[in-house]
Amino acid sequence: MKINHHADDATIMAYAAGTVSEGFSLLLTAHMEVCSHCRERMSLASDLGGELLCEVEPARMSQEGLSNVLSAIEADIIDPVTPFKSPSASSDMASVLMEYVPRGLDELPWQRLMPGIRQYQLTGVESGNGSVRLLSISPGIRIPHHTHLGGELTLVIEGAYEDEIGHFKAGDLADLDASCNHQPVAVGNKPCICLIATDDKLRFTGLLSRMVQPLIGI
Ligand SMILES: [Zn+2]
Structure with a gap:
């Protein structure tokens, strides 16, 4: 599957830092099942996050805080990065969506x-x-203009659509911020089925993403 549209760098960094909503996480995980490019960027972002943590001056932890962390690790509450599964053989749909x-x-x-x-x-x-x-x-139906306070992720599951940004087909991810005004139209001869997540919380635009911009080619 050739993927032409990907998550932007700030979204990848936010995902690696665990600061996206569950809805965004679901779409990004589904996209990364089929997108090695974003998987590699995610891996790089996680590594950079770890490197930056190593640079932070260590702080003394209270005995209670330490035992809470150790208990969480033992109880497996601290979730490691979810391993990516291959898409189901019987469907093009990402296994995380099944x-x-x-x-x-x-x-x-x-x-x-x-x-x-x-x-x-x-x-x-x-x-x-x-x-x-x-x-x-x-096919041929146009989505009415809409606005939203935060970001919007759209993952094409089946079919295709086009808008001012480009042509999006199965596996492609549209990563839009609130300033983007677009009007997609379904193209081709079958319905375009998309998974769409919106999130009006603050997006990850802070220091960390600016620090790694030169490394990940923003
Ligand atoms: Zn991608």
Whole structure:
């Protein structure tokens, strides 16, 4: 699968630092199942984060804090970076999404939003004040302009769409901030099915991403 559109560097850094919402994490994990480019950048970001932590002046930890950390490690509460699984052999859908769509896209209780556009809201995924939903857009149908306070990640699951940014097909990820104003239209001869996560929390734009900009080619 050739992927042409990827997560931006700030998003990769935020994901590596564990500061994205569960909804964003779900989309990014699904994208990275099929995108070696983003997997490599994620690995680099994690390594850089570790290096930077090593540079930090050590601080004395209280006995209680230390025992809490050790208990968390023993109880496996501190989650290591989720290993990436290969996509399921029976479906193009990332295996991380199969949990939410176990019987496949056709069996979902789609809700009709307007002619040519159906939606299915994923439940049980923390996304702050945003949401995580699947959209099914019939060929030739244009999504109305919309605004959102935070960022928006869109992962194409099936079919394709085009907008002012480019052509997006299965596996491609659109990583947009609140300033982006676009109007996607489904193209091709079958519906475009996308997973979309919005998140109006603060994005990761701080010191760490600026420090590594020269290294990851921003
Ligand atoms: Zn990618």
